[in-house]
Amino acid sequence: MSDLHGSTLTQLAAGLRARKFSSVELVTALLARIERAQGSLNAFISVTREPALAAAAAADRALAAGSGGALTGVPIAHKDIFCTQGVRTTAGSRILENFVSPYDATVVAKLKGAGAVMLGKTNMDEFAMGSSNENSYFGPVRNPWNPSLVPGGSSGGSAAAVAARLIPGATATDTGGSIRQPAALCGITGLKPTYGRVSRYGMIAFASSLDQAGTLTASAADAALMLREMAGFDSNDSTSVDTPVPDYVAALEQPLAGLKVGLLQEFFDKGLDRENERRVREALQVYERLGAKLSVVSLPNLPLSVPVYYVVAPAECSSNLARFDGVRFGHRCENPRDLTDLYRRSRGEGFGAEVKRRIMTGTYVLSAGYYDAYYLKAQRVRQLISADFTRAFQDVDVLMGPTTPTPAFALGAKTADPITMYLNDIYTIGANLAGLPAVSVPCGFVQDLPVGLQIVGPHFSEARILGVAHALQRATDWHTRLPPGYA
Amino acid sequence: MSAWETVIGLEIHAQLATRSKIFSGSATAYGAPPNAQANLVDLGYPGVLPVLNAEVVRMAVKLGLAINGRIAPRSVFARKNYFYPDLPKGYQISQYELPIVANGALDIELEDGGKKRIGITRAHLEEDAGKSLHEGLPGVTGIDLNRAGTPLVEIVSEPDLRSAREAVAYMKKVHTLVRYLEICDGNMQEGSFRCDANVSVRKIGAQEFGTRAEIKNLNSFRYIERAINFEVGRQIELIEAGGKVVQETRLYDPDKGETRSMRSKEEANDYRYFPDPDLLPVVLEEKFIASVRASLPELPDQKAARFVSQYTLSGYDAAVLTASRELADYYESVVREVPQEPKLAANWVMGELAAALNKENLEVAAGKMPAARLAGLLARIMDQTISGKIAKEVFEAMWSDGASADAVIAHKGLRQITDTAAIERVIDEVMAQSPGQLADYRAGKDKLFGFFVGQVMKATGGKANPAQVNELLLRKLRG
Numbered sequence: 001m002s003d004l005h006g007s008t009l010t011q012l013a014a015g016l017r018a019r020k021f022s023s024v025e026l027v028t029a030l031l032a033r034i035e036r037a038q039g040s041l042n043a044f045i046s047v048t049r050e051p052a053l054a055a056a057a058a059a060d061r062a063l064a065a066g067s068g069g070a071l072t073g074v075p076i077a078h079k080d081i082f083c084t085q086g087v088r089t090t091a092g093s094r095i096l097e098n099f100v101s102p103y104d105a106t107v108v109a110k111l112k113g114a115g116a117v118m119l120g121k122t123n124m125d126e127f128a129m130g131s132s133n134e135n136s137y138f139g140p141v142r143n144p145w146n147p148s149l150v151p152g153g154s155s156g157g158s159a160a161a162v163a164a165r166l167i168p169g170a171t172a173t174d175t176g177g178s179i180r181q182p183a184a185l186c187g188i189t190g191l192k193p194t195y196g197r198v199s200r201y202g203m204i205a206f207a208s209s210l211d212q213a214g215t216l217t218a219s220a221a222d223a224a225l226m227l228r229e230m231a232g233f234d235s236n237d238s239t240s241v242d243t244p245v246p247d248y249v250a251a252l253e254q255p256l257a258g259l260k261v262g263l264l265q266e267f268f269d270k271g272l273d274r275e276n277e278r279r280v281r282e283a284l285q286v287y288e289r290l291g292a293k294l295s296v297v298s299l300p301n302l303p304l305s306v307p308v309y310y311v312v313a314p315a316e317c318s319s320n321l322a323r324f325d326g327v328r329f330g331h332r333c334e335n336p337r338d339l340t341d342l343y344r345r346s347r348g349e350g351f352g353a354e355v356k357r358r359i360m361t362g363t364y365v366l367s368a369g370y371y372d373a374y375y376l377k378a379q380r381v382r383q384l385i386s387a388d389f390t391r392a393f394q395d396v397d398v399l400m401g402p403t404t405p406t407p408a409f410a411l412g413a414k415t416a417d418p419i420t421m422y423l424n425d426i427y428t429i430g431a432n433l434a435g436l437p438a439v440s441v442p443c444g445f446v447q448d449l450p451v452g453l454q455i456v457g458p459h460f461s462e463a464r465i466l467g468v469a470h471a472l473q474r475a476t477d478w479h480t481r482l483p484p485g486y487a
Numbered sequence: 488m489s490a491w492e493t494v495i496g497l498e499i500h501a502q503l504a505t506r507s508k509i510f511s512g513s514a515t516a517y518g519a520p521p522n523a524q525a526n527l528v529d530l531g532y533p534g535v536l537p538v539l540n541a542e543v544v545r546m547a548v549k550l551g552l553a554i555n556g557r558i559a560p561r562s563v564f565a566r567k568n569y570f571y572p573d574l575p576k577g578y579q580i581s582q583y584e585l586p587i588v589a590n591g592a593l594d595i596e597l598e599d600g601g602k603k604r605i606g607i608t609r610a611h612l613e614e615d616a617g618k619s620l621h622e623g624l625p626g627v628t629g630i631d632l633n634r635a636g637t638p639l640v641e642i643v644s645e646p647d648l649r650s651a652r653e654a655v656a657y658m659k660k661v662h663t664l665v666r667y668l669e670i671c672d673g674n675m676q677e678g679s680f681r682c683d684a685n686v687s688v689r690k691i692g693a694q695e696f697g698t699r700a701e702i703k704n705l706n707s708f709r710y711i712e713r714a715i716n717f718e719v720g721r722q723i724e725l726i727e728a729g730g731k732v733v734q735e736t737r738l739y740d741p742d743k744g745e746t747r748s749m750r751s752k753e754e755a756n757d758y759r760y761f762p763d764p765d766l767l768p769v770v771l772e773e774k775f776i777a778s779v780r781a782s783l784p785e786l787p788d789q790k791a792a793r794f795v796s797q798y799t800l801s802g803y804d805a806a807v808l809t810a811s812r813e814l815a816d817y818y819e820s821v822v823r824e825v826p827q828e829p830k831l832a833a834n835w836v837m838g839e840l841a842a843a844l845n846k847e848n849l850e851v852a853a854g855k856m857p858a859a860r861l862a863g864l865l866a867r868i869m870d871q872t873i874s875g876k877i878a879k880e881v882f883e884a885m886w887s888d889g890a891s892a893d894a895v896i897a898h899k900g901l902r903q904i905t906d907t908a909a910i911e912r913v914i915d916e917v918m919a920q921s922p923g924q925l926a927d928y929r930a931g932k933d934k935l936f937g938f939f940v941g942q943v944m945k946a947t948g949g950k951a952n953p954a955q956v957n958e959l960l961l962r963k964l965r966g
Binding site for chain 2: 082083089091096099101102103105200201202203204205207208209235236237238239315316318319321322323324325327328329339343363366367368371375
């Protein structure tokens, strides 16, 4: 059973159904792997060994009885931003260090309903704010390809765990690139669905108009399998969209002949590392060989994504994080003198530096006298960026470009300068601002570090972009490469 | 005093009478143990999201149509951000730039009988906060979030009110309206209907408004009147002494009958309103609005006008009888039984019945005097079985025993004497017993007529028909 971790989530689901191995065997093997890697990667905040084994045993009984869902017995991990009933849910923050959620997020409940077995909660930048996973109260996550490098963020724990094959698939969230950027830096497949495709209920909010739950997996086929179980309208989330969920798995095999691919001109800019660019262009050539028609597309307002994002996201976060006040749950300071002291110290002690920075930025841009100049203007530019995408999709089926400007960078390299860190999301933020689905897939290596290709589609085109990603994975084997030491 | 003009605008908060909260499925019933009606959404737990209760929207549209307001085809919920222990999320979901209702108006009746139109700037939906508890909790503050998330409609008037009396008349008018519409129970003691008053004064003839103070949370008509009058006096005194009114929030202390400063404009929060990204804009189609319009009941002003024309009542009577839908319905039930005498019915409903209800602090809907029973009494007046005076006695017995008029009349033997011969016999006896008075009367002392009427009524236990007594006495005394 020692080689099960090398299988994809799709293969494991099929193997369990065929009863080639049991869920308990699989879960036991992966728990051992998780525990061995914890010291070096720090990918998990909580490992739920006992409930996982119990759930695996129950899954085995269901499989023996011939019942069960699409993911029965399949081990997964949840980013620690999803509320899990009876299990600590920290959002990577001291303020929720001991918070045990009384309910399951919709995503958690749906995956549980499909039979998936949760092995633990993955590490992340505090409240999903960060691009390197260095902002976690529970310590940084390390990149399995090189432990002196960051895995990306904010879903760094989920990405590192999947890249190191500690888990075949993990949930994650993407507000400005938090799924796609770590997927690129860790050499795996990261899918951010359309805003509203997956319920946000039970997902601790960072920036509500941008947050979207998605997947980190080894392949596009695995993403399709997970998304099929996660997606759908939720009456508990007014922003989830009531549109049918297609069978993403069945839609994977698509002919690419005649596919119109737009190259995002603005993404091939000065900031893009030459070698990184070369890998992306090589992937584009693969698509050409497969029959796709490439053209260059310009989205003139796209370069404004980062400044717009760093107004809108902090504004929403400053309000979303107001509920962490030490009154009803979470960290409360010792012996508060009065109400103001309770608020000041509970929040002062509970939040880390980046979260504080964004709360302050957000509070500022919403303040009387600044609202119009910042928040309102940012919302207008956001509309322009959305309109740019809409126009582009009149001419092309999908847009492609790099996921990140560079491969993974060293721990500590960008912590001193938040702006440099923010610029790491320059290619991913646009899809969030426009609410579009996007996937990052491995497309080669630069000095032994993985590089990601980003594919963006129109709203609710998950089946299309997953099919396009799958085609690349049929033609190349970048996504099957494992970090040395985790083979 | 007369050199000054008072300017008042009211922000009325009416709790919408839905069974569940505005953004969660928790119950809204009053009086549950603390926090028994607060679920994870109300508690602002991590990850939870609000979902709008559609009934709340329907109720707001009802109100908007009833005040001839503009129903916004698209309205937006916004977050009002501030920290307070009874505000679980750290923001209140309200409507700010795009409220669901704008530009309405209501007419109030003035004391001189005239009418005045009061503009309603807007009415918007929002959630209520919880409350802090101090009683019985020495050294700590308790928090009860049962009320958190209760749906409110805030009805904001133009600064069109010119006296405390007008403010109360307007408040009562809105109170009547929301109960007619069955969108609010109007219970002021439980806080279901309350207001904030923005009060300022200016020299008569001045164009600019004076600086205003906002008096928070007034929950009785009496307090509104007193608080405004106190505040007006305070502001005038302050200005006349050379001072300046500062913009601030004040609280009314009903025990001392005065307003006190709560916080100044400088200490006021910057609420950092922005559209709530968790909720979609409320988009209302014309068809929906039309269906709500079709469901509107007859409104108080329409009903009062109908009472004037259909029952030939005075405007005053019609206004009193239509002050609540229950009272108006009751009145019409009585009139249905005695259609010839709508005025008599009005007098009894507004007179004896209202007084009796008042004394026991009951609503007409309490059912202590069903309409048919009161109508039974009126029928006996109309067919002269009893006089109006005896009817009051019968009413009292009906009220205390729950009996019908006929039963009381029979049991107490109160049937009116209309038999001429019987009355004449009594008159003869009275005349025989009072020879001195008879002589004086016949000598020209006309005033003694009343004495004889009194004696006859006394001898018949008040049951003799007064008109007949008068007529027969006149004839007999003349001799």
